[in-house]
Amino acid sequence: MAASNGTASKRCSKSSRRGARDNDFAKKVRLYAECGIPVYVVIDPEAGICTVHRRPTRTGAYEDEAEVPFGADLVLPLAGREITVKTEGFPKAGDLG
Numbered sequence: 598m599a600a601s602n603g604t605a606s607k608r609c610s611k612s613s614r615r616g617a618r619d620n621d622f623a624k625k626v627r628l629y630a631e632c633g634i635p636v637y638v639v640i641d642p643e644a645g646i647c648t649v650h651r652r653p654t655r656t657g658a659y660e661d662e663a664e665v666p667f668g669a670d671l672v673l674p675l676a677g678r679e680i681t682v683k684t685e686g687f688p689k690a691g692d693l694g
Contacts (some may be wrong), residue, residue, distance in 0.1 A: 627657035628649060636673060642690040648670050 621639050629637045630653035637659070639652040645667040651674075652658035665671045667689065671682040 609674045626659065630654055630659050642688060645689045647684060
């Protein structure tokens with residue numbers, strides 16, 4: 598029986614976050630690279646970093662990976678242009694309600 602103080606639900610949500618994190622940081626990177634997705638960005642509120650994966654290979658890896666800390670501009674290529682995303686206001690995990 599679950600504790601009424603919310604302990605069980607906290608454990609469950611942490612476990613879910615860990616699973617989502619593994620999915621975004623490992624499984625999706627491999628899958629998206631294999632499919633030829635040219636740019637894959639992972640926004641990590643726990644670390645306060647955006648990881649940009651570029652130049653996919655059919656073997657399930659990206660040849661280029663760059664980390665952009667929250668607060669710095671995230672510059673993404675798009676069809677011969679660049680899109681700049683301001684990350685200054687991105688909240689870190691500890692800042693979320």
